[in-house]
Amino acid sequence: MKRIGFLLKVRPDRVEEYKARHKAVWPEMQAALRRTGWHNYSLYLREDGLLFGYFETPISFNAAREGMAKEPINAEWQASMAPFFEALGDLRPDEGMFELEEVFHLD
Amino acid sequence: MKRIGFLLKVRPDRVEEYKARHKAVWPEMQAALRRTGWHNYSLYLREDGLLFGYFETPISFNAAREGMAKEPINAEWQASMAPFFEALGDLRPDEGMFELEEVFHLD
Numbered sequence: 001m002k003r004i005g006f007l008l009k010v011r012p013d014r015v016e017e018y019k020a021r022h023k024a025v026w027p028e029m030q031a032a033l034r035r036t037g038w039h040n041y042s043l044y045l046r047e048d049g050l051l052f053g054y055f056e057t058p059i060s061f062n063a064a065r066e067g068m069a070k071e072p073i074n075a076e077w078q079a080s081m082a083p084f085f086e087a088l089g090d091l092r093p094d095e096g097m098f099e100l101e102e103v104f105h106l107d
Numbered sequence: 108m109k110r111i112g113f114l115l116k117v118r119p120d121r122v123e124e125y126k127a128r129h130k131a132v133w134p135e136m137q138a139a140l141r142r143t144g145w146h147n148y149s150l151y152l153r154e155d156g157l158l159f160g161y162f163e164t165p166i167s168f169n170a171a172r173e174g175m176a177k178e179p180i181n182a183e184w185q186a187s188m189a190p191f192f193e194a195l196g197d198l199r200p201d202e203g204m205f206e207l208e209e210v211f212h213l214d
Contacts (some may be wrong), residue, residue: 019210044209
């Protein structure tokens with residue numbers, strides 16, 4: 001398993017709504033994530049909107065993203081989430097995830 | 108198991124040395140972490156020094172920190188790491204960890 005860390009930036013004025021939406025992620029979206037290799041996936045949010053994601057995958061960050069990019073439900077979810085994020089330009093939120101370097105691990 | 112996310116800020120001019128030190132964390136420090144409930148522990152670093160930590164614990168963030176605070180090796184490690192971090196004042200690095208809210212989880 002690879003352990004992936006990434007960052008995104010939620011708009012500060014949308015933080016509460018972002019949290020509410022993530023208490024009710026569509027079951028089809030959850031199934032697609034599992035099917036495409038997103039496991040033990042958590043999102044952490046700072047009050048100003050800094051968002052950190054962590055997940056484990058048997059493939060790679062890019063392969064997991066590419067798998068989700070082929071899921072029709074993902075296009076719907078990302079379109080519904082796009083207004084919540086800062087500075088993505090024409091990117092979908094899942095295209096704007098910034099991968100971080102793992103510099104330490106202890107099992 | 109609780110899943111904990113936290114932030115710290117490494118000084119940008121010390122990022123490379125921080126990474127090098129974390130390729131060789133003292134075995135006694137690793138043993139103390141395991142003994143006090145720090146499991147599946149990873150650190151992620153952005154080039155500007157933003158540091159994100161993730162670990163799993165059967166207790167809580169504060170209980171895991173308090174457990175480490177009682178380990179003599181931790182005082183040595185934190186003293187050796189203190190010059191790497193920004194804006195900690197009189198705090199040890201482990202006292203300056205800012206816990207983040209988990210807003211989503213998928214097993």
